[in-house]
Amino acid sequence: MHAIRLHTFGPAENLRYETVSDPAPGPGQVRISVAAAGVHLVDTSLRRGEPGPYELPQLPTVPGREVAGTVDRVGPDVEPGLLGARVVAHLGAVPGGYAELAVTEAARLHEIPANLDAAEAVAMIGTGRTTMGILQFTDLDPDSVAVVTAAAGGIGTLLVQYARNAGATVIGLAGGPAKVEQVRRNGADLAADYLLPDWPDRVRAYIGDRGASVLFDSVGGDIARTGVHLLGKGGQHLVYGRSGRSNDEGLLVFSADELAARGITSELVVGPPMLARAGGDLRVLEERAMAEAAAGRLRPAVHRFPLAEAAAAHRALETRGTTGKVVLIP
Secondary structure (H helix, E strand, C coil), X not given: CEEEEECCCCCHHHEEEEECCCCCCCCCEEEEEXXXXXXXXXXXXXXXXXXXXCCCCCCCECXXXXXXXXXXXXXXXXXXXXXXXXXXXXCCCCCCCCECEEEEEHHHCEECCCCCCHHHXXXXXXXXXXXXXXXXXXXXXXXXXXXXXXXXXXXXXXXXXXXXXXXXXXEEXXXXXXXXXHXXXXXXXXXXXXXXXXXXXXXHHHHHHHCEEEEEECCCHHHHHHHHCCEEEEEEEEECCCCCCCCCCCCCCCCHHHHHHHCCEEEECCCHHHHHHCCCCHHHHHHHHHHHHHCCCCCCCEEEEEHHHHHHHHHHHHCCCCCEEEEEEC
């Protein structure tokens, strides 16, 4: 089979498209003929040799932890009826997704809803799971005003849709005219370009004196600091990313005194906090995400690259040159 392998930590160019041996499923496992593989920002950090939620892999390694496709082989103790099933899975701590074939435990599988293709299913198993986890920390209703940073990204796209479905007023922030237009088409009540200096004034003029209820923050830095000043009393700053922060800058950018003075809260919601709210079982969030997609309430945006162009996909993701979830197609 063909796969992307990393032999040395470093730049995106270190990702190589190679021919490797086909994997075989062991007891309790299945092999998936991969139709789509998800690319996560964590993949780029690991490629550079920077550990995060996962330990650095032994090299050489096949990156990637999100796959969708068809079960083409089952291991011992696995129901033979799974053969031919359209499935999606998060591989967990063991990578191997950037490939034409991937092996995982049968217990990790979800059936792909009929209304999703493989790339969309991959988006929901990873990005959708995280979105459902973030939403555990707030209650949105028609009285809510939600501000979504990076609203043209994978998670941002789904947050805009979910908030709109809840009847909230939705403010989507994105960088550049093309992304702003995508956010507008996705249903945001106001789409604003955070690269323009007047974006806070546009938001204030739109929401008036009530202030925002929640700021969904995956960017940080000056955008987050400005966004927090749009929150009304009792507002929430929910942090789930660091794309606009330097490596040595904290995720939470406000002191306790600053927060108390404004009557707002700021919390990091990914990682252990998200897992705790899900009762220690991330599969619960995966099931919620797939159910939302199956019902047509959430529809992910997908940015596709050929598997052989994984390096280009990494470069585009690192430079914010993508919209939606980045997916590799073998």
